[in-house]
Amino acid sequence: MTNQELTPREKQELTRDEQTRPGRTYVPDVDIYETADSLWLWADMPGVDEHSLELNVADGVLAIQGRVALQDYDNLAPVYTEYNVGNYARRFTLSNEIDAEHIKARMTNGVLELELPKTERAKPRRIAVAAS
Amino acid sequence: MALFRFSPTLDPINALLNLQRELERVVDNPLGLDLGLSGRGVSPAVNVFSERDGYVVRMEVPGMSPEQINIESHGRTLTLSGKRDSGAPQGGSFHRRERSSGQFSRSLQLPADLDLSRAEASYKQGMLTVRIPKKEEAKPRQITIKAA
Numbered sequence: 001m002t003n004q005e006l007t008p009r010e011k012q013e014l015t016r017d018e019q020t021r022p023g024r025t026y027v028p029d030v031d032i033y034e035t036a037d038s039l040w041l042w043a044d045m046p047g048v049d050e051h052s053l054e055l056n057v058a059d060g061v062l063a064i065q066g067r068v069a070l071q072d073y074d075n076l077a078p079v080y081t082e083y084n085v086g087n088y089a090r091r092f093t094l095s096n097e098i099d100a101e102h103i104k105a106r107m108t109n110g111v112l113e114l115e116l117p118k119t120e121r122a123k124p125r126r127i128a129v130a131a132s
Numbered sequence: 133m134a135l136f137r138f139s140p141t142l143d144p145i146n147a148l149l150n151l152q153r154e155l156e157r158v159v160d161n162p163l164g165l166d167l168g169l170s171g172r173g174v175s176p177a178v179n180v181f182s183e184r185d186g187y188v189v190r191m192e193v194p195g196m197s198p199e200q201i202n203i204e205s206h207g208r209t210l211t212l213s214g215k216r217d218s219g220a221p222q223g224g225s226f227h228r229r230e231r232s233s234g235q236f237s238r239s240l241q242l243p244a245d246l247d248l249s250r251a252e253a254s255y256k257q258g259m260l261t262v263r264i265p266k267k268e269e270a271k272p273r274q275i276t277i278k279a280a
Contacts, residue, residue: 046258110194110258
C-alpha cells in the first residue's frame with residue numbers, strides 16, 4: 001500500500017449546479033473519516049488559500065467553495081497543459097448527528113481539513129453491565 | 133509570443149474564463165513543444181508556461197511539505213518526484229477515499245536554451261512552481277541603433 005504509485009485521476013468538473021460567474025468549477029477530491037467523536041473531512045483544493053474559501057451550513061447541507069488565485073498566472077503563456085484550473089465547489093448533506101455549531105476548519109498547503117463533531121446524543125456510549 | 137494577463141483587477145468577471153480558455157486551447161492544439169513527457173493521464177498533471185525570461189513548470193500536489201518533494205535536473209531533464217502520505221489517522225474508519233496518495237515521478241525534457249542550474253522552486257497552497265530562466269544569451273535583448 002505504501003509503495004503504490006499515485007493513481008491517475010482527472011479533475012472532475014462540476015456540471016450539476018450552474019454558477020453565477022462564468023468559468024469551469026471543479027469538484028475537490030475528498031476523504032471522509034469517522035472516529036467516535038467526530039467526522040473528519042479533507043478536501044484537496046490546490047491554489048486556494050484560507051481567505052478565498054467559503055464554508056456554509058444551511059438546512060443541514062454543508063457547502064464548500066474555494067476560489068483560485070489568478071495572480072499566479074499573470075504574464076504567463078501556456079505552452080503545454082495537462083490540467084485546467086478553476087474554482088472548487090462541493091456540497092454534503094449532514095446528518096442530524098453533526099453539531100453544526102462547532103465545526104472546525106483549517107487550510108494547509110491546499111488541503112482543507114474539517115472536523116465535524118458529533119452531537120452528544122450521537123456519540124457512542126459504553127454501557128456498563130453490573131454483575132448481579 | 134503573447135503573454136496574457138489573467139488579472140482579476142483588470143477583468144473581474146472574465147479573468148478566470150479567459151485563463152481556462154487559454155489552457156484549453158493549448159490542450160487541444162499543442163504548440164509542437166516536445167517535452168519528452170511520459171504522457172498525459174499520468175498523475176500528477178503538469179502545466180508548462182513560458183514567460184519573458186524563461187519557463188514555469190507547475191504541478192498540483194496538495195497536502196505535502198517541501199521536504200517531501202524532490203526536484204532534480206540532469207542535463208536538459210527536470211525530474212519532479214515525491215511521496216504523498218495517506219496520513220490515515222488511527223481509531224476510525226474511512227467513508228470515502230478519493231484523494232490519491234503514494235509515490236510519483238515525472239520527467240520533462242526542457243528546451244536547450246534554458247539554464248537548469250539557476251532553476252528556483254516554490255511550494256504554495258499545494259502548488260509546486262519551478263521557474264527555469266533562459267540562458268543569458270537566449271534572453272530578449274534591446275538592440276540600440278547606432279547613429280550613422
